[in-house]
Amino acid sequence: MPPELDRPPDRRGILHGSKGISPWILFAFSTAIITDPPPAAPGAAAGTPPAGMPDRSVPWMEQALSIALIAIVFIAVGVTISIILVPGERDTFTEFYILGPKGKAADYPTEFMAGTPQTVIIGIGNHEGRDITYTVQTFAVQGRFDDVTNQTVISSATLLDRFSVTVPHNQTAEQPYTFRIMDPNTNRIEFILFKEAPPEVHGSDLIDASYRDLHLWLRVH
Structure with a gap:
């Protein structure tokens, strides 16, 4: 999806x-x-x-x-x-998006065997009026949907990767990103973006503190 x-x-x-x-x-x-x-x-x-x-x-x-x-x-x-x-x-904002491995908004790796490499393309568009060094973090998440609160409850979030990229004003950077999910119980991968230094918090608090966040629901066998 x-x-x-x-x-x-x-x-x-x-x-x-x-x-x-x-x-x-x-x-x-x-x-x-x-x-x-x-x-x-x-x-x-x-x-x-x-x-x-x-x-x-x-x-x-x-x-x-x-x-x-x-x-x-x-x-x-x-x-x-x-x-x-x-x-x-109101004129300043950042685009943050994920594309499939072929550079299109399709064919996302959402069902695969544990331990196999999967690739997406991460895109960041800077419209903030200045050059910015962004920080991206990815997490393997185990979560469940709560029908009562209509929200996803995160039971665990394991850091997969962290990297920084500098994007000049009014330009867009796209780069392939390969990840491996080792735990079959993982059902979501989270991509979070910071335009400042990430705060010293963890788990769902870190996701909530991010500037932008995206995720893919997964089925890992």
């Missing part, structure tokens, strides 16, 4: 796909609201409309609303520019 992948969604379309109405159109529309009063008739006081014409000068409240709209437009433009130029915490 395919592994349970823990991948954050691709966020690149958040800004590129949201065009909306240009702030400059709103600016032009708002400034059009403020109009000068019609010229005064000869001999009339300044600001007085010609005889027979209604007074079309813009009330002060209408002008105030127009100025407020202009201010809102400029604030929106500033916020948009800051979002584009200053990446936020």
